[in-house]
Amino acid sequence: MLQSLRSKATELLLREEWGESIKIYTQFIDLSRIQISDTSESDPDPDSVAKLRRSLCLALCNRAEARARLHDFLEALRDCDQALEIEKTHFKTLLCKGKVLLGLSKYSSALECFKTALIDPQASGNLETVTVYMEKCKKLEFQAKTGSFDLSDWVLSGFRGRCPELAEFIGSIEIKKSELSGRGLFATKNVVAGTLVLVTKAVAIQRGILGNGESVEKAQLVMWNNFVDEVTESVRKCDRKRRVVSALSTGEDEDKLEIPEISLFRPDEAVETCGDSKQSLDSEKLLSILDVNAMVEDAISAKVMGKNKEYYGVGIWTLPSFINHSCLPNARRVHVGDYAIVHASRDIKAGEEISFAYFDVLSPLEKRKEMAESWGFSCGCSRCKIESMLYVTNQEIREIEMGLERGVDAGNAVYMIEEGMKRWKVKGKDKGLLRASYWGVYDEVYNSERLMKRWGRKIPTMEVVMDSVSDVIGSDERLMKLAVEGMMKKNLGSSNIVEMEKILKLGKGVYSKVVSKKKALKTLIGLE
Numbered sequence: 001m002l003q004s005l006r007s008k009a010t011e012l013l014l015r016e017e018w019g020e021s022i023k024i025y026t027q028f029i030d031l032s033r034i035q036i037s038d039t040s041e042s043d044p045d046p047d048s049v050a051k052l053r054r055s056l057c058l059a060l061c062n063r064a065e066a067r068a069r070l071h072d073f074l075e076a077l078r079d080c081d082q083a084l085e086i087e088k089t090h091f092k093t094l095l096c097k098g099k100v101l102l103g104l105s106k107y108s109s110a111l112e113c114f115k116t117a118l119i120d121p122q123a124s125g126n127l128e129t130v131t132v133y134m135e136k137c138k139k140l141e142f143q144a145k146t147g148s149f150d151l152s153d154w155v156l157s158g159f160r161g162r163c164p165e166l167a168e169f170i171g172s173i174e175i176k177k178s179e180l181s182g183r184g185l186f187a188t189k190n191v192v193a194g195t196l197v198l199v200t201k202a203v204a205i206q207r208g209i210l211g212n213g214e215s216v217e218k219a220q221l222v223m224w225n226n227f228v229d230e231v232t233e234s235v236r237k238c239d240r241k242r243r244v245v246s247a248l249s250t251g252e253d254e255d256k257l258e259i260p261e262i263s264l265f266r267p268d269e270a271v272e273t274c275g276d277s278k279q280s281l282d283s284e285k286l287l288s289i290l291d292v293n294a295m296v297e298d299a300i301s302a303k304v305m306g307k308n309k310e311y312y313g314v315g316i317w318t319l320p321s322f323i324n325h326s327c328l329p330n331a332r333r334v335h336v337g338d339y340a341i342v343h344a345s346r347d348i349k350a351g352e353e354i355s356f357a358y359f360d361v362l363s364p365l366e367k368r369k370e371m372a373e374s375w376g377f378s379c380g381c382s383r384c385k386i387e388s389m390l391y392v393t394n395q396e397i398r399e400i401e402m403g404l405e406r407g408v409d410a411g412n413a414v415y416m417i418e419e420g421m422k423r424w425k426v427k428g429k430d431k432g433l434l435r436a437s438y439w440g441v442y443d444e445v446y447n448s449e450r451l452m453k454r455w456g457r458k459i460p461t462m463e464v465v466m467d468s469v470s471d472v473i474g475s476d477e478r479l480m481k482l483a484v485e486g487m488m489k490k491n492l493g494s495s496n497i498v499e500m501e502k503i504l505k506l507g508k509g510v511y512s513k514v515v516s517k518k519k520a521l522k523t524l525i526g527l528e
């Protein structure tokens with residue numbers, strides 16, 4: 001019976017029928033254990049018990065492999081540990097355990113596993129495989145410790161092939177109470193624009209092609225349902241993920257929420273335990289959590305080169321879920337594979353809250369209010385407060401807006417705003433706020449030869465406006481695009497070092513320092 005179960009399980013494993021093979025291996029393992037205990041008592045021959053133990057070890061290892069394929073990493077780890085209790089240096093098990101630990105982002109433990117695997121005599125025929133894994137562990141561990149990622153080669157290859165493997169990384173940040181709402185993420189050290197703040201792997205992500213027309217909504221709904229199932233499954237399997245996901249906001253009573261320790265988000269430090277089905281997350285609470293925290297994937301490859309443009313992805317990334325929205329954001333996110341990369345889009349001071357834009361902040365106050373409302377909150381950022389005050393006390397702004405609705409000449413509108421700011425005593429940095437709010441008309445004017453001929457001398461230069469806007473909202477593709485076009489128009493080409501450096505700085509703020517080679521950054525910006 002044991003023999004027939006074993007061959008059936010092996011066959012299923014080879015056919016990659018993971019679920020079924022787990023079932024049969026489980027029967028085999030249970031029966032083997034009974035047989036071992038019976039044989040130990042009745043058969044004095046130690047060889048027969050040893051043989052049974054060896055085949056139990058292999059079965060545990062194979063079940064671990066199948067479980068790992070289904071991303072049931074913690075159960076797989078448990079199988080590996082049981083197999084290693086039987087044979088301490090069982091090569092296949094150590095290789096499997098190393099891969100599982102890699103899947104759990106526990107790079108140093110994975111490296112230890114592969115090192116131990118080298119002791120086994122079977123390693124000699126598989127030296128190359130083990131070495132490749134060891135190098136991978138070292139690279140990822142270094143990334144996780146230092147945050148030094150470089151995607152330049154992938155960018156330069158035109159995003160060809162699979163996206164590069166990344167490590168999870170947590171920079172100098174902490175979770176604290178936020179003045180905006182509930183908890184927020186804060187910098188504990190000064191951060192220079194472009195520097196990574198964190199890199200997090202999705203708890204779950206669903207991608208699909210949405211198509212067009214009426215089918216879009218239907219496709220989106222199917223994807224959402226699959227996404228909810230995936231998150232449910234993921235938190236069921238892993239206790240830490242369940243705790244982390246259940247710590248997220250449901251959008252209600254945020255100020256009463258607990259502040260979790262940042263170490264809970266460090267996979268390398270966390271002690272993992274398998275999920276306890278009795279403690280699974282209430283499905284209604286999970287739906288509210290996903291409603292508030294799920295994000296649409298913003299893949300760098302799709303954004304820049306249109307690769308996989310037709311794909312739509314929705315996912316949940318735990319630590320980024322603590323980042324509040326601000327209309328004066330200082331960070332941005334990009335997505336590479338299943339990872340969300342958050343980086344500073346302008347310099348951030350130690351102690352400052354890290355925020356990114358949930359929606360387009362190059363929009364007027366009323367439009368931003370509408371967008372925040374559709375997200376289910378009323379924005380409490382300082383820009384909204386300043387602009388609201390100005391709006392209440394100032395009839396002129398409303399008149400300018402009404403003029404814009406009637407289709408007044410964009411140059412005239414910019415002129416009115418600039419002249420108005422002198423009268424309304426809007427000074428220094430605050431000028432950037434209003435310019436950001438009416439960015440659309442500024443952009444139209446600077447892009448039109450006709451309007452520039454008429455209004456150019458009466459309004460500030462494009463550089464002045466752009467600097468003041470990027471000062472308050474950080475880098476943005478549209479600012480960068482305008483700067484590139486401005487440089488081209490002036491026929492400076494790429495020979496003007498000062499302009500070029502400015503554009504590259506904006507580029508770093510948009511795409512982060514993960515693209516460290518200048519040539520790659522220029523490709524993303526559209527200069528190569």
Ligand SMILES: C[S@@+](CC[C@H](N)C(=O)[O-])C[C@H]1O[C@@H](n2cnc3c(N)ncnc32)[C@H](O)[C@@H]1O
Pocket residue numbers: 178180181182183184248249251254257292293320321322323324325326327375376377378379380381
């Ligand atoms: C992804 S969570 C951000 C973290 C959340 N503050 C917490 O404590 O878990 C999104 C929720 O935070 C709140 N929020 C984010 N940005 C905000 C802002 N600028 N003003 C007011 N509330 C905000 C809203 O309740 C929103 O639904």
